[in-house]
Amino acid sequence: MKLITLSILMILSSCKDDAIQPGPSVEEAYVNGKIYTVNDNQLWAEAMLVKKGVIVAIGTNEEIQQEATSSATTIDLENRMVMPGIHDVHTHPLEAGTRNVHFTLEAVETNPENYASEIRNAVRQNSNSEWVVGAGFETYIFYSEGVRSPLAILNDISTTKAIAILALSGHTVWANSKALALAGIDADSPDPAGGVIMKDENGQPNGLLMDNAGDLLLELAFATFENREDNDYFGLLEYGLPELASNGITSTCDARTFWKRNQHLTWKRVEENNQLTARVNLGLWVYPEEEDASQISTLQSLFSNDPNSLLKINQIKLYSDGITTNTTAAMHDNYLVDIFNHPTNNGLNYISQDRIAQYISALEPIGFDFHMHTIGDRGVTEALNAIEQVGTGSGRHRLTHVEYVSPTDYDRFSQLNVTADAQVAGDYTNPDSWHASDALVNPSLNDNFIPIKSIKNAKARITLSSDWDVSTLNPFVGMQNAVTRTPQELALSDAIKAYTINGAYVMRQEDQVGSLEVGKEADFIVLDQNIIDIQPNRISKTRVLETYLRGKLIYQQ
CATH class of the missing domain: 3.20.20.140 (Metal-dependent hydrolases)
Structure with a gap:
């Protein structure tokens, strides 16, 4: 395949002169492809012509070659499948990539006690931080018989450093006594709107904060960063x-x-x-x-x-x-x-x-x-x-x-x-x-x-x-x-x-993108296999070879 070489790192480190504008040439002819347009009036095409980031023609190879000017850059898709960019x-x-989360629990454990060493290491490595924030457990691991209080497990690690760990679901926070104290949470604390402060048989907080109760604790923690x-x-x-x-x-x-x-x-x-x-x-x-x-x-x-x-x-x-x-x-x-x-x-x-x-x-x-x-x-x-x-x-x-x-x-x-x-x-x-x-x-x-x-x-x-x-x-x-x-x-x-x-x-942009049609901007991807022609259980193995935004290559495998 004839490719325009441009790495994603170059895009991400670009200055203002390198904004996401039309591709490296004014006009690009993409030929010899299997283009799935998502346009019911013309579902498949072989080729398309893009000028200044906009699709100006789509059809057969011959039609596109006739439409293209002599200065057009020709890109051979080598029979690859092309489809609109994914929405x-x-x-x-932002939450997935933030550096405000100090650690992620890597192992999948059914006993929360087994997380103690990972959490303890994270506390040591972030000794200068008032809060240590992590993520990665499943709430159900605390529901088995014989499991100690969530609060006790974290308090064994530290009662002087505030620890807060977000569940994989994003709907539970596991906290120690220091974190609860900084949040002003005790036996008399009412449940906030949209949340529950879990308590033990004695009416004391047990270290699990459901839904918005946990959100409020994290809001407090992140405010200190x-x-x-x-x-x-x-x-x-x-x-x-x-x-x-x-x-x-x-x-x-x-x-x-x-x-x-x-x-x-x-x-x-x-x-x-x-x-x-x-x-x-x-x-x-x-x-x-x-x-x-x-x-x-x-x-x-x-x-x-x-x-x-x-x-x-x-x-x-x-x-x-x-x-x-x-x-x-x-x-x-x-x-x-x-x-x-x-x-x-x-x-x-x-x-x-x-x-x-x-x-x-x-x-x-x-x-x-x-x-x-x-x-x-x-x-x-x-x-x-x-x-x-x-x-x-x-x-x-x-x-x-x-x-x-x-x-x-x-x-x-x-x-x-x-x-x-x-x-x-x-x-x-x-x-x-x-x-x-x-x-x-x-x-x-x-x-x-x-x-x-x-x-x-x-x-x-x-x-x-x-x-x-x-x-x-x-x-x-x-x-x-x-x-x-x-x-x-x-x-x-x-x-x-x-x-x-x-x-x-x-997203209120169906007139701009979402299908590959004349007049729409050239957001599209090139795949390593034709997902229409394979068995359904192979679709998940598909890999994106290239991603284009407004006709500009923003990712290449």
């Missing part, structure tokens, strides 16, 4: 963005932008330095504990939707509920176990239906679209209710995760023009894992875990995304799982649309 509309590239914004910036630049490019992702939504930590300013810094190698929409976080009028005013002031910019601040991210394994996902029926001893046992709300409606009513008219975390069936219903109650029809809202959905809500997605955004790249979403939560919820609910086929059959728009770094960023794992998860599978053509043109709609 992953739910990722956490002197180089917090630089740590986010360089992590995003050197890890987050390159990972997106190497996986063929040219457009993404940052699914939780903590504006109190100035994460939106970190993204702006990358853009202003012309180091942004993807189209990005930020989802500004709705803090459950904040007073609504003040928070709404702040969110309104941060709106930014410059059509010429790769970076837009035009989405709102809020959580309707928690997660099933914490029994915090909002369900219509009670859980089969009760670990909280609360008056109700059907999950919790970060943001209630009435509050969701209040935020939509205030923010949809100025151009914000809502990206709402909904895992439980009640969480889904309540989010749809809020949209139905106050939505004007101008919003392009989506519910993400949709793990449990009442059949009576299937039709409401299309009726309300709400996109169902699902993540099926994780192993837990495969059919052989659907009944892993039978001890928590009615097992019949797990027969149709993440019911993307049912929602698609109800004429709703589906997007597929990764929730990276909770699950793999690789979109081809997601595509393979989407087409093999009978009885809730998608056709491959629909899975590809879910990662391309449907995602472009969610």
